[in-house]
Amino acid sequence: MDRVAELVERRLTALLAPATASPKESHETASPLSEAMRYAALGGGKRLRPFLLIESARLFGVPEQTSLYPACALECIHCYSLVHDDLPAMDDDALRRGRPTVHVAFDEATAILAGDSLLTLAFEIVSGPQSHNDPAIRAELTYLLAQASGWQGMALGQALDLAAEQRPFSLDETRAMQKLKTGALFRFACEAGAVLGCADEPSRTALVRYASAFGQAFQLADDLLDAQGDADAMGKAASKDAERGKATLVGLLGIEGAKGRLAGLVAEAEEALDPFGEQAATLIEAARFVAERRS
């Protein structure tokens, strides 16, 4: 996973490099936009979504160099969503991964535009001639990525998450929200691997099943960390998300219930990959990793 993270970091650094030609040089100095984009996208992150995409594609023998551009595009979408999620009108977070968020380090207008620009850059990367030799694959990946990120995918999930602060969400509603907010990009990661590998329908379905279980496990582990971290510190299960009135499954299932469900999801992720046998070992390990991580 570290090696893929390194590859993604290097490629994103190149894609976001400051222009050196003279007319653009002046834009670089006149506006902090590209600096804010680099601040948001480089130097951190597990690059979990690119990892899933590259490893899913590898199941079908697709080399990293071929899956790297779509993987970077996906990471740009993830980074943009964090920048906008952190804005004062959204979650109003001042810190992310121990660093000031983009609107704190720069300003709010720059954070809005840097998020917009990372979102747009994702589509530039995935649709451009360097992304893949076959334009049909570029177009299909672009279309899937837009669907996963947009008004019926991740962005809808973000909107529902905000709505959940206004009134209590049921278990079903919370699951539906999380399936969109965090699940849609994981699903894209695995589906894109299948598209790049020209996979048959059963393989694609298996990967989508894996992605669904993986995404739910990821979110549940996150909620558990949040709840337990606070429980350890304060002697009660009052999480930061719970304080904001955010819908979490831990709040709805309880800590023990959530732990049981998490184990079930990891088993589901493993089972989904049965058809791939030994080749799926890395993806199975990734599911265990996200379920067991302690930070």
Next chain:
Amino acid sequence: MDRVAELVERRLTALLAPATASPKESHETASPLSEAMRYAALGGGKRLRPFLLIESARLFGVPEQTSLYPACALECIHCYSLVHDDLPAMDDDALRRGRPTVHVAFDEATAILAGDSLLTLAFEIVSGPQSHNDPAIRAELTYLLAQASGWQGMALGQALDLAAEQRPFSLDETRAMQKLKTGALFRFACEAGAVLGCADEPSRTALVRYASAFGQAFQLADDLLDAQGDADAMGKAASKDAERGKATLVGLLGIEGAKGRLAGLVAEAEEALDPFGEQAATLIEAARFVAERRS
């Protein structure tokens, strides 16, 4: 132009239609996201950019039904940029076309997400199978649209426009900013017409030249209306933009200088289309229209 606006309105209405399937129905009621997108994108606007795209494509015999999807994608980009430009952290406008802006009619978080979603929808529309039969054309249009809208196109122009509030911009800097902020989408409109029409290089270059003159004329006419409106009302040439410290060419050239330049730009736009002869009459009329409009 009215007929194209009507076509675009109808297609966008269909593309943004509320989902009727039961699980999505609940999302429709649970979140105002798609309603805010419809509010931002429907029921107004001259649809000037789609018009340019459709008319440019028509020069090469491309039927409206073929150019309509890319045209709607372009309009979604334009609408998203207005929603985000109006935000409190950006231009902080409460009214647009006489209606409350999206963040006023809904709230700021919804406006941010609705803008993000319209931006994403643009790429879904242009890259999707309904957009064009040939995936190579879909991929090329997507790539060009992302370049025109992103960190080296429109979004950079918006960032530079904000920077111009902090310190005076020179004539060259103001032109460079406007070339990006408003020019990039006009350029895409005309270039997309050439791509859809599989135009040869000289035709494409001619259209890009036209788009450049058209975009500058559009912006200059806008600045003149702004300056003269205020001048008429207040007996002096202090515009709303000038008050905000915005860089405008009218501020730098004076009203008479700007009028002279505007006439020159219309002539340039006409000349660029010489190779197309009579067929370009509609596009030439459009250039005259934007230069002479009074509102």
